[in-house]
Amino acid sequence: MKLDGAVSVVIGGANGIGKSYCESLLEKKCRVLLADIQTEVGQQTSEMLASRYGHDQVTFRKCNGVCEVDIRETLLEAKLRWGRLDIVINHVGILDEGNWKEVMDINIGSAILTAKVTEEILGKNNGGPGGVMVLTASAAAVLPFPLMPIYSTSKAAVVHYVRSLMHPLHYSRHGIRMMTICPSITKTNFINVANDRDKIGVMYEKAKELLKMKEATNSWIQPKWVGDLLIHMLENDEELAGTAGVLNSKTPKYYYKPRGKL
Numbered sequence: 001m002k003l004d005g006a007v008s009v010v011i012g013g014a015n016g017i018g019k020s021y022c023e024s025l026l027e028k029k030c031r032v033l034l035a036d037i038q039t040e041v042g043q044q045t046s047e048m049l050a051s052r053y054g055h056d057q058v059t060f061r062k063c064n065g066v067c068e069v070d071i072r073e074t075l076l077e078a079k080l081r082w083g084r085l086d087i088v089i090n091h092v093g094i095l096d097e098g099n100w101k102e103v104m105d106i107n108i109g110s111a112i113l114t115a116k117v118t119e120e121i122l123g124k125n126n127g128g129p130g131g132v133m134v135l136t137a138s139a140a141a142v143l144p145f146p147l148m149p150i151y152s153t154s155k156a157a158v159v160h161y162v163r164s165l166m167h168p169l170h171y172s173r174h175g176i177r178m179m180t181i182c183p184s185i186t187k188t189n190f191i192n193v194a195n196d197r198d199k200i201g202v203m204y205e206k207a208k209e210l211l212k213m214k215e216a217t218n219s220w221i222q223p224k225w226v227g228d229l230l231i232h233m234l235e236n237d238e239e240l241a242g243t244a245g246v247l248n249s250k251t252p253k254y255y256y257k258p259r260g261k262l
């Protein structure tokens, strides 16, 4: 798709990978509604980006990415402000091996609600123009990662959900090109959860060891690389729709291209 002049929503855009998504989109002259549950930091990030890329290019709105009403109002605000909506990104997720219900609720719930509302607003079956939806899953969704079985399973469900919705049976109805981005361990605030024994659970010591190794070898994924992958997937959306773009090193690999008809 052509990104110059396109309109996007990034839910969870105030920090880390989401912030990198916003910057990468703005670099390509895409307009961005940066949505986040944290008002103060969201506004700060949006203002910093506005001073760099233009005040008409980016704006902030408070949004809980697991709340259907918030997601709908956020998408509609972007459409109303700029007269169109092309790209919907939801980046929300948690890791808490001590609370499986909440992990499933948030990680899978945010994916299902985002797809539901995106289809409602952009779906060809609802009179919309189609568009693109991107969800952040995790490399743990497709690579073996026994350290965090509940988190990994929730993210695998996100990948499989998107893959299912991109089957021709569904795509022929809604016309929205959907994909997931699956980074490996990325240097953001999210990894601080490793210090919380309750949230990591029985693999706490092993997790600490892995992070120590990452630090010693500086083998983190950088948020900028994830932003670069987003742009690559958007610019090649016809070919990459339905795939999970996995970033376990600087070079991505793509999994699960849906084929055929049932």
Ligand SMILES: NC(=O)c1ccc[n+]([C@@H]2O[C@H](COP(=O)([O-])OP(=O)(O)OC[C@H]3O[C@@H](n4cnc5c(N)ncnc54)[C@H](O)[C@@H]3O)[C@@H](O)[C@H]2O)c1
Pocket: 011, 012, 013, 014, 015, 016, 017, 018, 035, 036, 037, 038, 063, 064, 065, 066, 091, 092, 093, 094, 136, 137, 138, 139, 182, 183, 184, 185, 186, 187, 188, 189, 190, 191
């Ligand atoms: N950092 C990693 O190693 C890594 C790797 C793969 C996938 N992920 C996924 O990326 C996401 C975390 O992003 P990050 O690593 O950039 O962390 P981060 O903490 O730097 O940023 C997360 C952002 O999401 C916002 N947010 C959290 N809950 C929200 C909600 N309910 N509604 C709206 N906004 C909300 C936060 O306020 C924050 O701005 C999760 O989905 C996680 O599973 C992270």
Ligand SMILES: CCCCC/C=C\C=C\[C@H](O)C/C=C\C/C=C\CCCC(=O)O
Pocket: 095, 137, 138, 139, 140, 143, 144, 145, 147, 183, 184, 185, 186, 190, 191, 192, 193, 194, 206, 207, 208, 210, 211, 248
């Ligand atoms: C064990 C570390 C716990 C803290 C890290 C916090 C969050 C990370 C979440 C990511 O979504 C996990 C992503 C990928 C893990 C999958 C494969 C890892 C492959 C091993 C490696 O990259 O070294």
